[in-house]
Amino acid sequence: MNDKISIIMSVYNCEQYLRESIDSILAQTYDNWEFVICNDASTDGTQAILDEYKAKYPEKFVLICNETNKRLAFSLNHCLQYATGDYIARMDGDDISTPDRFETEMNFLKSHPQIDLVGSAMQQFNENGNLQIVSKPENVDKYAMRDIVPFNHATIMTYRRVYEKLGGYTVAKRTNRAQDYDLWFRFFAEGYAGHNLPEALYLVREDMNAIKRRTFKVRWYAYQTTRIGFKLLGFPRRWLVKEFFKTLVKSLVPYRLAYWYRKRQAK
Numbered sequence: 001m002n003d004k005i006s007i008i009m010s011v012y013n014c015e016q017y018l019r020e021s022i023d024s025i026l027a028q029t030y031d032n033w034e035f036v037i038c039n040d041a042s043t044d045g046t047q048a049i050l051d052e053y054k055a056k057y058p059e060k061f062v063l064i065c066n067e068t069n070k071r072l073a074f075s076l077n078h079c080l081q082y083a084t085g086d087y088i089a090r091m092d093g094d095d096i097s098t099p100d101r102f103e104t105e106m107n108f109l110k111s112h113p114q115i116d117l118v119g120s121a122m123q124q125f126n127e128n129g130n131l132q133i134v135s136k137p138e139n140v141d142k143y144a145m146r147d148i149v150p151f152n153h154a155t156i157m158t159y160r161r162v163y164e165k166l167g168g169y170t171v172a173k174r175t176n177r178a179q180d181y182d183l184w185f186r187f188f189a190e191g192y193a194g195h196n197l198p199e200a201l202y203l204v205r206e207d208m209n210a211i212k213r214r215t216f217k218v219r220w221y222a223y224q225t226t227r228i229g230f231k232l233l234g235f236p237r238r239w240l241v242k243e244f245f246k247t248l249v250k251s252l253v254p255y256r257l258a259y260w261y262r263k264r265q266a267k
Contacts, residue, residue, distance in 0.1 A: 005033040005102055005157070006083035007091050010075035014093035015045040017205065022053055024096040030103040033089075036062040036082050038075040046093075073169035073179040080160075080168050089157040096125075096203040104201060105157040116192040117158035119151040123200040131206060136196040142188035142233050151194060153180035155202040165190060174221040181222060185229030 007025060011018060025035055039047050047065070054061040062082050066075060080088070087106065091097060101120070108118050124131040140150040166186050169179045187194065226243045 004085035006085035008079035011093035017094035101201040120201040
């Protein structure tokens with residue numbers, strides 16, 4: 001089997017942190033990888049930075065561009081069209097992977113053939129240093145979808161065959177900022193199995209703006225995905241009542257209170 005990892009990443013106006021993100025991939029202890037990066041119509045110096053790395057490491061980087069801003073789901077699907085590895089890993093343009101991330105995740109998948117996807121905990125950080133760790137349960141099944149998003153999306157590694165079977169990400173209004181949530185419903189519906197490693201193999205930049213972008217419209221669209229997903233997994237319709245009120249309450253909670261609660265959940 002081809003043991004090459006295709007790392008897929010969409011970037012939009014990431015010039016401030018992009019070098020640090022890419023350098024963390026270059027520092028990996030596992031070196032059989034290609035980095036497929038889609039520039040989602042950035043308007044800053046992102047493309048110049050990408051061109052610089054491509055010129056220096058031509059065999060390692062595959063650069064593609066969207067003519068207009070298409071958002072994450074479309075851009076990741078664009079990356080998947082160019083991925084040649086049998087393994088697919090995610091990465092975001094303002095975060096950092098620990099040097100042993102890919103080696104650890106690859107070894108886990110190889111030693112656990114019954115598992116189709118592996119993720120990990122994430123270490124939050126900002127300019128003042130490391131903050132709390134965001135963990136997910138190690139053993140998750142379809143019933144995890146009742147209460148949580150079961151994987152930290154940017155930390156995952158899976159097989160290309162999984163993405164091919166699922167048809168990649170769903171590009172729709174309802175999956176804006178919830179493309180991974182939709183993916184996990186379809187992942188479990190196909191009978192796939194996933195696992196989360198307790199080690200924080202990924203450093204995620206603390207972002208208050210991400211919470212502010214969770215508008216009522218975004219949350220309502222996510223609820224539409226929940227309705228579709230619950231039906232897909234055969235969950236009782238009555239379970240949607242709780243999800244409806246969760247959506248309503250979260251939409252009414254002030255941003256700073258939501259941020260505080262998210263930090264409490266991460267502990």
